[in-house]
Amino acid sequence: MTLLTDTWFIAKRELIKFLRTKVRVVVTLVQPILWLGLMGNMMGKVFDNPYVAQAMGVSNYMAFMTPGIIIMTVLFGGVFGGISIVWDRRVGYLEKLLAAPIHRGAIPFGKTLAVMIQNGIQVLAIVGIAAAFGVHFETGFAGILGLMIVAMFFGAILSSISLSLAASIKTMETLMAIVNFLTMPLMFTSTALFPSEAMPNWLAAIARINPVTYAVGPIRELVLHGWDWSKILPGLAVIVGLAILFMLISQLIFQRATTD
Amino acid sequence: MSKTIEVENLVKVYRNGVRAVDGLSFSVDKGEIFGFLGPNGAGKSTTIKILIGLVNPTEGRLLVNGIDITKHTTEIKRATGYASQETAIDDRLTAWENITLQGHYYHLNGREIRTRSEEILRMFDLYERRNDLAETFSGGMLKRLDIAEALIHRPQILFLDEPTLGLDVQTRQVIWTYIERLREEHGMTIFVTTHYMEEADTLCDRVTIIDRGTIKAIDRPEALKAQLGGDVITVSFSANSEPTSVLERIRQIEQVLSIEKNGNGAHRIMVSEEGEKIVPQLFALCEKEGITIDAVSLKKASLDDVYLHYTGHAMRNAEESKETHFKARMMRGKARRK
Known part of the structure; x- marks a missing residue:
């Protein structure tokens, strides 16, 4: 019980700061506008060609791309979990938390919960912007809720990875560099922005086992097609499973790193 | 306690x-x-x-x-x-x-x-x-x-x-x-x-x-501070007076640990504590013996001295x-x- 309330108060602090930092909120909104407005329109022209569209199995690139933008935003937001720990350690706040009788596991869990809630807010913003660009969400409100859940669990994986790295990486610059080094290739070897039909065989093979593809799959299904559980469940199961696994790992690493 | x-x-x-x-x-x-x-x-x-x-x-x-x-x-x-x-x-x-x-x-x-x-x-x-x-x-x-x-x-x-x-x-x-x-x-x-x-x-x-x-x-x-010798009172008696008898009386004050003459001819009186209360006593004694004091200074022992003594x-x-x-x-x- 205290684990849950402790986790919430750790997360609450991050959320107050997130909502207070107007630049971060604005960037959250501007980025999807840029991606959809520039890349979506440009690529949309290519896919307007009926032969291309048929070969790629993509009829509306903007709608195809929206799940990719959602996952990309979540992918790059995960690093903030680890960054907040690096910062807290620097200013002594982490020590203050450790001196309090809170459940130790609540610290990494709370940081991840904060990232997940931020992701949820970001996803809602992207959905709204995409809708304004004319993207139609096949599964309506329930589907949007569903894709939010997938995105948030995907965010939990990224946050947990960055938290685990932050146990041994003590500066923000290095952490940023390493996390970007991991996320960029993950992004481009997945089906987030391009269908596997458009990829060379070797890349398509990598994309098939890439966790990003597993996260994009169910979201794309919900946006483009409908409630086909046989297409939603496998991706969802993999993402939730990985999220739980990485959260437990981040917890263990954190415990080890803070025991002296 | x-x-x-x-x-x-x-x-x-x-x-x-x-x-x-x-x-x-x-x-x-x-x-x-x-x-x-x-x-x-x-x-x-x-x-x-x-x-x-x-x-x-x-x-x-x-x-x-x-x-x-x-x-x-x-x-x-x-x-x-x-x-x-x-x-x-x-x-x-x-x-x-x-x-x-x-x-x-x-x-x-x-x-x-x-x-x-x-x-x-x-x-x-x-x-x-x-x-x-x-x-x-x-x-x-x-x-x-x-x-x-x-x-x-x-x-x-x-x-x-x-x-x-x-x-x-x-x-x-x-x-x-x-x-x-x-x-x-x-x-x-x-x-x-x-x-x-x-x-x-x-x-x-x-x-x-x-x-x-x-x-x-x-x-x-x-x-x-007392362990390190406490306060130090430095007294310069005027040149024409002979302070021997007074110094004897001063030595008898309970808190006085030792007296030594420094290079300038002044006397350094080491006191275990509360040097500020000893100074008036010095004046009273000198007055009685008819001896004039030219200058007096009190250096309170500081914890700095103690600290440096123990830590180098x-x-x-x-x-x-x-x-x-x-x-x-x-x-x-x-x-x-x-």
Whole structure:
């Protein structure tokens, strides 16, 4: 019980700061506008060609791309979990938390919960912007809720990875560099922005086992097609499973790193 | 008097092999202001971190309020408050958000948190500024807020690691006034480290000087100063008077330890304590004997002398943590902006 309330108060602090930092909120909104407005329109022209569209199995690139933008935003937001720990350690706040009788596991869990809630807010913003660009969400409100859940669990994986790295990486610059080094290739070897039909065989093979593809799959299904559980469940199961696994790992690493 | 902290043969060896604390034994009485002095890297912070359950000791028996620290970490955390030298305030939150979150970390209920936060912020003269972001605060205000936060769960023992580091004289005095009030009004035991010897001298009931993880001296400040020869009164008698008989009488004063003549022909009178009360006696004696005094000066023994005696004059390039440097830089930046 205290684990849950402790986790919430750790997360609450991050959320107050997130909502207070107007630049971060604005960037959250501007980025999807840029991606959809520039890349979506440009690529949309290519896919307007009926032969291309048929070969790629993509009829509306903007709608195809929206799940990719959602996952990309979540992918790059995960690093903030680890960054907040690096910062807290620097200013002594982490020590203050450790001196309090809170459940130790609540610290990494709370940081991840904060990232997940931020992701949820970001996803809602992207959905709204995409809708304004004319993207139609096949599964309506329930589907949007569903894709939010997938995105948030995907965010939990990224946050947990960055938290685990932050146990041994003590500066923000290095952490940023390493996390970007991991996320960029993950992004481009997945089906987030391009269908596997458009990829060379070797890349398509990598994309098939890439966790990003597993996260994009169910979201794309919900946006483009409908409630086909046989297409939603496998991706969802993999993402939730990985999220739980990485959260437990981040917890263990954190415990080890803070025991002296 | 009941012992609040009892430490026997405390040893801490970090994973990297650094022996930060090497066989400390001491005890602290309830309601005492206990000063912990020593050069950077002497083991002060490590000792505090062990006593609040942040760091596990390698060896030793540790009782806080009669409870074994190593076995009951949560109870120890509830009984102790801690303000680190880093001033761990989240400057993107308001004072109110900072202190109420701290209340939640200690599992207090919402009403307790609200009433106590108000009470404590008022005591520390921060209530009017409670809704301002901490980043707009001066270094002194941040430190006050930090100490205020450490009180939210009403600890019996307050650990302050260099509470006045880098603050101006006015703010340092204000902080010490708060510390004394906490002891007077709440009977709180206060364990404090500082590099300002005159602070430790006037405010601590007892001080411990530690260096390289071991205790060099532990006693009341006056007793420590007396051990080193106490105060020195330097007297120049006028050239035409013969002070021999007077010197004999002076030697008989109880507090006078020794008299010697220095190079300028003046006499140095070593006094165990309260030299300022001996000076009038000197004048009275000289008056009686018809001897004129040209000049007199009194040098009170300082804890600085005691400290240097036990720790040596060599400067320490000890491992001050990166975090401390970083924080100090930030505080300086803040002071400039103010």
